[in-house]
Amino acid sequence: MPAPPEFLQFIDDNANAFIQRLGEAVAIPSISGDATHRADVVKMAEWLNTHLQAVGVTTQLVDLGKHVMDGQELSLPPAILGKIGEDKSKKTVLVYGHFDVQPAEKSDGWDTDPFTLSIHPDGRLIGRGSSDDKGPVLGWLNVLQYHHAHGLPLPVNMRFCFEGMEESGSEGLDDLVRKEAKGWFKDVDCVCISDNYWLNTRTPALTYGLRGLTYIKATVSGPARDLHSGVFGRTVHEPMTDLVLLMSKLVDAQGKILIPGIDEMVDAASEDEKAIYEALDYSIADIEQSAGASIALSANKVDVLMGRMRYPSLSLHGIEGAFHGAGAKTVIPAKVAGKFSIRLVPPQTPALVDPLVIAYLEAEFAKLNSKNTLTVESLHGGKPWVEDVNHWNYEAAKVATKAVYGQDPDLTREGGSIPVTLTFAESLGVNVLLLPMGRGDDGAHSTNEKLDRSNFIQGTKLLGTYLYEIAAIEGKK
Amino acid sequence: MPAPPEFLQFIDDNANAFIQRLGEAVAIPSISGDATHRADVVKMAEWLNTHLQAVGVTTQLVDLGKHVMDGQELSLPPAILGKIGEDKSKKTVLVYGHFDVQPAEKSDGWDTDPFTLSIHPDGRLIGRGSSDDKGPVLGWLNVLQYHHAHGLPLPVNMRFCFEGMEESGSEGLDDLVRKEAKGWFKDVDCVCISDNYWLNTRTPALTYGLRGLTYIKATVSGPARDLHSGVFGRTVHEPMTDLVLLMSKLVDAQGKILIPGIDEMVDAASEDEKAIYEALDYSIADIEQSAGASIALSANKVDVLMGRMRYPSLSLHGIEGAFHGAGAKTVIPAKVAGKFSIRLVPPQTPALVDPLVIAYLEAEFAKLNSKNTLTVESLHGGKPWVEDVNHWNYEAAKVATKAVYGQDPDLTREGGSIPVTLTFAESLGVNVLLLPMGRGDDGAHSTNEKLDRSNFIQGTKLLGTYLYEIAAIEGKK
Ligand SMILES: [Zn+2]
Ligand SMILES: [Zn+2]
Ligand SMILES: [Zn+2]
Ligand SMILES: [Zn+2]
Known part of the structure; x- marks a missing residue:
């Protein structure tokens, strides 16, 4: 009909x-x-x-x-x-x-x-x-x-x-x-x-x-107030140093998620599934045109499309509490919160992923031997x-x-x-x-x-x- | 008289x-x-x-x-x-x-x-x-x-x-x-x-x-505009990922500067000089009281005082261009600038130190194999x-x-x-x-x-x- x-x-x-x-x-x-x-x-x-x-x-x-x-x-x-x-x-x-x-x-x-x-x-x-x-x-x-x-x-x-x-x-x-x-x-x-x-x-x-999402906020705090970097530089554990070191452990420059167990949760694509992506009428040029620059992670169309559609991704969005204006302020911020999110694909859910993220951040923070304090929370999520x-x-x-x-x-x-x-x-x-x-x-x-x-x-x-x-x-x- | x-x-x-x-x-x-x-x-x-x-x-x-x-x-x-x-x-x-x-x-x-x-x-x-x-x-x-x-x-x-x-x-x-x-x-x-x-x-x-100072701004740019992390996550090189990885290579959690040649430029303190710091009427407790928290880098008073007075220090101040507000924005920022400063001690000067910083950042950036662009500039300095x-x-x-x-x-x-x-x-x-x-x-x-x-x-x-x-x-x- x-x-x-x-x-x-x-x-x-x-x-x-x-x-x-x-x-x-x-x-x-x-x-x-x-x-x-x-x-x-x-x-x-x-x-x-x-x-x-x-x-x-x-x-x-x-x-x-x-x-x-x-x-x-x-x-x-x-x-x-x-x-x-x-x-x-x-x-x-x-x-x-x-x-x-x-x-x-x-x-x-x-x-x-x-x-x-x-x-x-x-x-x-x-x-x-x-x-x-x-x-x-x-x-x-x-x-x-x-x-x-x-x-x-x-x-x-x-x-x-x-x-x-x-x-x-x-x-x-x-x-x-x-x-x-x-x-x-x-x-x-x-x-x-x-x-x-x-x-x-x-x-x-x-x-x-x-894709689903989990949005994570990792807060490092230490001093009771912002400190002058002239007076306190190389004297105390600086929250920004700790936070940036932690944030650097999350994802590599090629987009691979470094938190153990996250990427591993997702099965590799079969050849049949790859054929679906190969068949899509979409090219690296399309992606780079919409990003406005030649910055695709790979020259392989299937890899790039699967990166968007069937793999999780981790993006660092910013830091709350640090100096963010124009110019040159020499502050040691007392409390800084890194914000990042992970886009989820089946079988990932916030309930499965969040504990891995939190445990990993806490373990990496422990390795820093810092006297500052770390707290990690999920701000929101969806399957x-x-x-x-x-x-x-x-x-x-x-x-x-x-x-x-x-x-x-x-x-x-x-x-x-x-x-x-x-x-x-x-x-x-x-x-x-x-x-x-x-x-x-x-x-x-x-x-x-x-x-x-x-x-x-x-x-x-x-x-x-x-x-x-x-x-x-x-x-x- | x-x-x-x-x-x-x-x-x-x-x-x-x-x-x-x-x-x-x-x-x-x-x-x-x-x-x-x-x-x-x-x-x-x-x-x-x-x-x-x-x-x-x-x-x-x-x-x-x-x-x-x-x-x-x-x-x-x-x-x-x-x-x-x-x-x-x-x-x-x-x-x-x-x-x-x-x-x-x-x-x-x-x-x-x-x-x-x-x-x-x-x-x-x-x-x-x-x-x-x-x-x-x-x-x-x-x-x-x-x-x-x-x-x-x-x-x-x-x-x-x-x-x-x-x-x-x-x-x-x-x-x-x-x-x-x-x-x-x-x-x-x-x-x-x-x-x-x-x-x-x-x-x-x-x-x-x-101490003197050199204030550095390292800018990573790529996309023509801010991108949606759902659409572009794991698809393109993200400037924030690159920048955080670079910033994590500058200083360790114990305050040691990782840029080759910077710490090395300063002679170790002689026993005589250490005696000057030992003699100072100042304690770890004084420093921690003024910071408002027990976060001194060391329990050794001489090390902490020398960290402030006779060694260079590197502090990460913040990032311009990234998300910095409260809440949970899922942006991939198009252009982010990390701000940090190095406090200098003799014989360091901005003219001696800046080229080392710039060369190191450029070399570390090259290792990332990113298609984004890095520019490094000194915003100001003093001997x-x-x-x-x-x-x-x-x-x-x-x-x-x-x-x-x-x-x-x-x-x-x-x-x-x-x-x-x-x-x-x-x-x-x-x-x-x-x-x-x-x-x-x-x-x-x-x-x-x-x-x-x-x-x-x-x-x-x-x-x-x-x-x-x-x-x-x-x-x-
Ligand atoms: Zn004054
Ligand atoms: Zn005055
Ligand atoms: Zn709409
Ligand atoms: Zn709509």
């Missing part, structure tokens, strides 16, 4: 209207991280709610309570739960998206007003939220509109969960998903999240893995996520991608995290697919964020076709 | 008046580093000039021009040059001091108003500038007053150089001293500077050495200074100390620097003595700065007696 040709034609015919509607959504500056824009996030929720109802979705605005931001208590914007279809013979797909956006000001370096969708002759639809995540959310609206306009039932039952706090820690969402697992989401068979990006600018992708790409949820997306784009998708894992993914996977116990609409250069959190017209229109076709391909897979409910 | 008993009696008899005069000086908030107090520094110059003239000193207020501070152009406070005595048969002693002070506000934690001299029952004279450096400057006024009041000639010719910018980099002073080397200062036989402190609270000291303690200038001060305090002075070297010392030594080519008036716990730049009454009064006697002992040393002009 491929998508009906009429559906594909409808999307093409209405492309300009869809883009105009995206412009309406972009024009609402729904910045969740800025208290002065909270009313705009609520306005955006109402706009989306109205549009969902107009295409036949039963909705509920959920009050998520209050929170404190910038010292003031604010009401959280409502989440939107949506439902369409109750046919027991069909699979039920839960779609997640978010309608809030990152901050943006023209003065940040935007070429045009960030909250006016600017349609560039080369096809770029430029505006804050165009790609992250209003474009994908409106892609679903476009799909629904076809079926509603033609009085056609959808090939699957659908459930929706849209939030307005994703860019500010998804406050309230975890509780909502857990609570509704046996309520609003009780018949859900799979989840689809369209909130990430292709690896490159050329090849559609399905994303099946995300990694890897999904089964042979599940029918992924099979449907692969077939749909081939049908719409004429090419097989890259199967990617991302180096960062999208915490809601794990929330849905763990709370609902079903397969989760990340199905990106935008390209790797969309600049989601940057200036001049854009979604390409073809990604919006073909991406809409992909979302619809994916639903039909899910329905086409027999008996695998 | 010891000091006349009448002189010592006069100082005791007039102690309360001297303290009252110190109170007048403290009441003028001559903060050189605060533009809003610039007029007070000028007022203090005029106050001191008037008092010098009143005791027979010929003076000249020298306009040092303008400078820019906090974005505004300001007139520098005048320096005061003074002259008394032209007797070719007498030695000529140049005295330096400064009449500006560090900032101070009650709200910083002072128990009393910092600009009202508070006379504590235990003898402490508490107020900003009491010890640094108005007390010592007024000590000279007290000596001069005795001779003026009794119509007695001084045992030596005197020249004075008082400045109002010492706490703000001594702007304009170097040029003045160099210019007057063959002018106002042309007959000077030795210099006495009273602007530092005893090692402890018990034993008078003469200071004959100061160390060590004086001949067997010169008559020191001999006179030793005899005077024994006469006034009944004990031999500690012969100390300081770990920090007092840049004007080197200016006088190099410009005039004569012996320079640092003759501290205050105690090690005076808190020169801290809250509740104080000078003990006995240090002010006995210290005044010491200054006068020192002049008589200089005169008593025959033929060594």
